[in-house]
Amino acid sequence: QVQLQQWGAGLLKPSETLSLTCVVYGGSLSGYYWSWIRQPPGKGPEWIGEIIHTGRTNYNPSLKSRVTMSIDTSKNQFSLEVTSVTAADTAVYYCARGRSVTTAFGGVVVHQYYFDYWGQGTLGTVSS
Amino acid sequence: SSELTQDPSVSVALGQTVTITCHGDSLSTYYATWYQQKPGQAPVLVIYGKNYRPSGIPDRFSGSRSGNTASLTITGAQAEDEADYYCNSRDSSANLVVFGGGTKLTVL
Numbered sequence: 001q002v003q004l005q006q007w008g009a010g011l012l013k014p015s016e017t018l019s020l021t022c023v024v025y026g027g028s029l030s031g032y033y034w035s036w037i038r039q040p041p042g043k044g045p046e047w048i049g050e051i052i053h054t055g056r057t058n059y060n061p062s063l064k065s066r067v068t069m070s071i072d073t074s075k076n077q078f079s080l081e082v083t084s085v086t087a088a089d090t091a092v093y094y095c096a097r098g099r100s101v102t103t104a105f106g107g108v109v110v111h112q113y114y115f116d117y118w119g120q121g122t123l124g125t126v127s128s
Numbered sequence: 129s130s131e132l133t134q135d136p137s138v139s140v141a142l143g144q145t146v147t148i149t150c151h152g153d154s155l156s157t158y159y160a161t162w163y164q165q166k167p168g169q170a171p172v173l174v175i176y177g178k179n180y181r182p183s184g185i186p187d188r189f190s191g192s193r194s195g196n197t198a199s200l201t202i203t204g205a206q207a208e209d210e211a212d213y214y215c216n217s218r219d220s221s222a223n224l225v226v227f228g229g230g231t232k233l234t235v236l
Binding site (some may be wrong): 035037043044045047050059092098099100110111113114115116118119120121 | 222
């Protein structure tokens with residue numbers, strides 16, 4: 001059974017760097033998109049970005065200038081850094097495993113993308 | 129546009145059927161995925177692909193798609209189904225992942 005366990009974040013002051021790490025138990029990093037997703041209090045989830053086992057990244061353009069993701073296949077874990085945080089970055093941060101599947105039905109190509117495993121979530125609070 | 133649009137709230141009487149919808153341009157090329165989230169918990173995958181349920185998700189949950197609109201139907205809603213429901217897909221043109229704003233389901 002795959003499990004994602006994450007740690008980090010906590011209480012930060014404006015302009016500091018938020019750091020999170022997610023370790024994957026019971027599965028390989030290969031073949032999946034490892035994402036970070038955040039959810040501000042009372043709001044819906046926001047995708048921050050993703051990384052694959054080769055280290056290739058893809059970030060949400062709204063956060064790209066402040067986000068760095070990395071991956072350590074030897075430890076089966078991946079990490080997130082968000083620099084220059086403000087109160088708007090206050091949220092519960094989740095790591096998640098993304099799967100992308102492409103199939104054909106009757107000659108029509110269809111795609112699906114979903115997060116099947118999530119970390120427990122970590123609250124990051126930015127306050128002076 | 130990369131947005132996914134959901135109605136903010138829906139209510140259903142106990143045991144009745146309810147449908148939650150999600151609309152967006154990306155749904156013409158990607159199936160919507162549906163998550164259930166209860167207070168203080170991480171989202172849980174309930175429907176993905178054409179209409180697949182992960183192990184442990186009751187068969188009263190089903191999904192469908194028509195054009196750019198995806199639907200999550202709960203047939204015979206139970207009290208434990210009261211939660212926030214989010215749709216999600218991938219926008220291939222913008223190469224990013226998008227979520228809907230969520231629908232709060234109340235079971236009366």
